[in-house]
Amino acid sequence: MQRTQARANADATADTVLHVNGLRKTYGEGDDAVTAVEDVSFDVSRGEVVGVLGPNGAGKTTTIKSILGLVVPTSGTVEIAGVNAHERPREVYRHVGAMLEGARNVYWRLTVRENLDYFAALGANPASRERQNRLLSQFGLLEKADDPVNDLSRGQKQKVSLAATFARGTDVVFLDEPTLGLDVEASLELRRELRRLAEEEDITVVLSSHDMDVVEAVCDRVVILSDGSVIADDPVEELVGVFETQAYRVEVEGAVSESVRGTLEARFDAADWMTRGERVAFDVTLTGDASLYDVLDVLRDAGLALSDVDSHDPDLEDVFLSVTEDAR
Missing domain, CATH: 3.40.50.300 (P-loop containing nucleotide triphosphate hydrolases)
Incomplete structure (x- = not known):
């Protein structure tokens, strides 16, 4: 910035x-x-x-x-x-x-x-x-x-x-x-x-x-x-x-394969993975032209059912970390 x-x-x-x-x-x-x-x-x-x-x-x-x-x-x-x-x-x-x-x-x-x-x-x-x-x-x-x-x-x-x-x-x-x-x-x-x-x-x-x-x-x-x-x-x-909501917490039903996980991490910076019984939750951050629908397409193609999704509104700490990281 x-x-x-x-x-x-x-x-x-x-x-x-x-x-x-x-x-x-x-x-x-x-x-x-x-x-x-x-x-x-x-x-x-x-x-x-x-x-x-x-x-x-x-x-x-x-x-x-x-x-x-x-x-x-x-x-x-x-x-x-x-x-x-x-x-x-x-x-x-x-x-x-x-x-x-x-x-x-x-x-x-x-x-x-x-x-x-x-x-x-x-x-x-x-x-x-x-x-x-x-x-x-x-x-x-x-x-x-x-x-x-x-x-x-x-x-x-x-x-x-x-x-x-x-x-x-x-x-x-x-x-x-x-x-x-x-x-x-x-x-x-x-x-x-x-x-x-x-x-x-x-x-x-x-x-x-x-x-x-x-x-x-x-x-x-x-x-x-x-x-x-x-x-x-x-x-x-x-x-x-500037950092309007482009971050989401996604939860799906079923096991996420290593291949699908790799795709989500590469395309949407998926992180903070957590398994709760038969459900898997993770964060995604969308940049450029990427949208939440693109994430849902990957999940649908993998046969994973969406159980929950929450948006994450950025705060000043998110902005600070992003700005200082970009400056390095």
Whole structure:
């Protein structure tokens, strides 16, 4: 899939909060040089929630750290609210919040509320006490407000990090694996809060996660990286729409011969075979001009009776796997 060039090459507008242009990062020199990020460009508008996705080693972390100024890019520019992030970092940082995976994002010796007070004071629009209480309530931390973070569980520490990040009241928030350690209820609450912040408070969120359900539920758009380059940059609905239902779970009565199985695998990518008594079930994926009727013709010619067929609607994970596989 080709990325949307118009979006990547568009000039920053008044509504653009984050403008990344030609970002490149190379480690080492000469023959030993390794390029981690190559010509990464994309824009993010105010109030937009954008997912940055990619397999391990795709350049996600380097890209995000380069945007945040934690890594100095070899070339390219990053502008946040129209300000060059690398030339005027202090001015930019007051408008950017971030929660990074694997980092101790809050102070464990302080209480939960002390952390929110501290990080709120660092932001351009610090959260009021009322808003802090709302954040504590949203993340189920109100009863733990006066407890040292060190005494909390891993999931609760993650919630404190999220609450502290939002307490700063910044225009742009970067979240790296935000649902890590969260239970199902907390993860669902985070989804609702992210959408609310974007829609009601015009906060821009850049999200990196392996949890495709969360990405699909909250993101307006996704930028997919592979081998350090952008291979897709499109709204979630458009990406998923490209992969309209062409996958089916088929169940037949009777034994499927090796010859018929080979035909189904070769023509329709049949997989996930399962035998249940006298019935055999398998998945087929249709591409090109192939249709479900072609599958049924093969089954009929083999004397197999169809007992059930279900369509499989693709989700963002299906799209992600297909796009990154095609890019290899």
